[in-house]
Amino acid sequence: LSNASSSASAAPAEVVEAELTWTGERFERGVQIAIDDDGRISAVGELGLPAGRRLPGRALLPGLVNAHSHAFQRAMRGRGETFPEGSGCFWSWREGMVELVGRLDPAHFHDLYAAAFREMRAAGITTVGEFHYLHHTTPEAEDFALDEHVLAAAEEVGIRLVLLEAYYASGGIGQPLTGPLRRLRGADPASYWRQMDRLARQLASRRQSLGAVAHSIRAATPGEMAELYGEARRRGLVFHLHLEEQQREIDDTVAAYGQRPMALLLEALPSCEGVTAVHCTHTAPAEMARYLDAGGRVCICPLTEGNLGDGIADLPAIHRAARGRLSLGTDSNARISMLEEMRWLEYVQRLERRQRGVLHDAGGSGARPLLRAATEDGATTLGVAAGRIAAGCWADLLVVDLAATTLAGWDDDNLLPALVFGTAEEVVAATCVAGAWQEHRSPGLG
Ligand SMILES: [Zn+2]
Numbered sequence: 001l002s003n004a005s006s007s008a009s010a011a012p013a014e015v016v017e018a019e020l021t022w023t024g025e026r027f028e029r030g031v032q033i034a035i036d037d038d039g040r041i042s043a044v045g046e047l048g049l050p051a052g053r054r055l056p057g058r059a060l061l062p063g064l065v066n067a068h069s070h071a072f073q074r075a076m077r078g079r080g081e082t083f084p085e086g087s088g089c090f091w092s093w094r095e096g097m098v099e100l101v102g103r104l105d106p107a108h109f110h111d112l113y114a115a116a117f118r119e120m121r122a123a124g125i126t127t128v129g130e131f132h133y134l135h136h137t138t139p140e141a142e143d144f145a146l147d148e149h150v151l152a153a154a155e156e157v158g159i160r161l162v163l164l165e166a167y168y169a170s171g172g173i174g175q176p177l178t179g180p181l182r183r184l185r186g187a188d189p190a191s192y193w194r195q196m197d198r199l200a201r202q203l204a205s206r207r208q209s210l211g212a213v214a215h216s217i218r219a220a221t222p223g224e225m226a227e228l229y230g231e232a233r234r235r236g237l238v239f240h241l242h243l244e245e246q247q248r249e250i251d252d253t254v255a256a257y258g259q260r261p262m263a264l265l266l267e268a269l270p271s272c273e274g275v276t277a278v279h280c281t282h283t284a285p286a287e288m289a290r291y292l293d294a295g296g297r298v299c300i301c302p303l304t305e306g307n308l309g310d311g312i313a314d315l316p317a318i319h320r321a322a323r324g325r326l327s328l329g330t331d332s333n334a335r336i337s338m339l340e341e342m343r344w345l346e347y348v349q350r351l352e353r354r355q356r357g358v359l360h361d362a363g364g365s366g367a368r369p370l371l372r373a374a375t376e377d378g379a380t381t382l383g384v385a386a387g388r389i390a391a392g393c394w395a396d397l398l399v400v401d402l403a404a405t406t407l408a409g410w411d412d413d414n415l416l417p418a419l420v421f422g423t424a425e426e427v428v429a430a431t432c433v434a435g436a437w438q439e440h441r442s443p444g445l446g
Contacts, residue, residue, distance in 0.1 A: 104134070131240060246310065371420060
């Protein structure tokens with residue numbers, strides 16, 4: 001950046017200068033970032049200000065954005081990985097998940113969320129989109145008490161939270177929710193919005209916001225989807241749903257409605273602006289093209305889809321048709337690493353197509369579009385001003401230790417691909433959320 005860009009005239013609360021700063025296309029030297037009292041970036045560039053926080057031997061990037069998580073599933077890590085009766089599948093995994101839903105009490109739930117969010121932050125994640133459907137204390141209660149634990153756990157850790165509050169009304173198309181799954185239930189869209197209003201009053205405004213969710217076509221009817229989406233748009237909220245992760249979901253939807261889930265969604269909604277469909281593993285190409293034309297976005301969760309044996313989405317088609325509308329999530333949290341999510345997004349495509357650089361930008365870079373999916377496009381998908389080091393965005397930052405052994409041999413030009421293809425949380429020295437810093441590994445920062 002040759003010139004400073006600025007959105008504020010007041011003196012900054014803090015000026016940061018790292019050895020290298022990611023400015024959107026490349027790492028640059030001599031870049032200062034001014035942060036205001038609210039925790040937003042007020043200016044970026046060669047500002048000529050005294051830097052209160054100098055970071056030699058460090059590179060600054062936008063904090064990573066995890067666009068799709070179910071934090072409680074962190075408790076399943078290392079479980080369900082033995083197969084005494086032969087191979088498992090998504091549905092055998094789901095039985096273990098339902099069992100977990102049945103036994104989580106509020107205290108355990110709270111601790112689990114705080115631990116998962118802490119692990120995310122230590123992995124460089126500064127924003128999490130928590131797709132939250134486990135609402136009630138017991139199958140009998142309809143208290144939404146666990147929602148408040150998600151907010152509180154995120155605040156304990158200081159991570160930015162977009163609470164993607166999920167509407168979940170049926171346990172399969174036309175089927176009631178039974179047993180422990182009654183802890184998920186929402187009565188109708190009207191009561192859903194009453195709970196959203198209650199939650200809106202409890203948010204920590206610098207770090208928390210809401211998004212609307214219909215869990216899936218298994219959990220909400222097309223009519224309910226349309227009603228939820230309409231009100232979400234009226235309120236300026238993003239709208240997320242799971243879509244076409246599993247062939248059985250598609251078969252059930254065709255049997256019930258005569259159409260696949262994506263076709264049904266396209267028919268139900270007037271537009272797909274603000275919509276993020278999670279997975280789209282088995283989406284038909286023509287329907288994907290219509291969805292992207294209508295403004296839709298896609299979130300892929302490569303490690304979870306790999307762990308569950310879901311399949312591989314048609315990524316080149318999504319990337320060609322809708323550059324910048326692809327995000328990434330850690331989903332089941334069997335592993336929490338956005339750096340791994342980035343490279344596995346590309347690697348499964350390489351394995352399937354026996355090509356390299358399946359995803360690349362106009363300049364030929366394979367790493368830049370992966371970083372973009374894990375930062376600015378994730379932030380857009382979640383409706384937050386983050387994911388970029390730019391004036392007006394929240395000061396949500398990732399500090400990389402350039403002395404990490406896994407980065408040995410880096411230079412200014414290969415640093416990004418070295419990070420994306422060769423490292424994980426060991427390079428994360430610190431993170432900053434809305435101007436509040438936290439060290440993770442190395443002492444002596446600042
Ligand atoms: Zn999910």
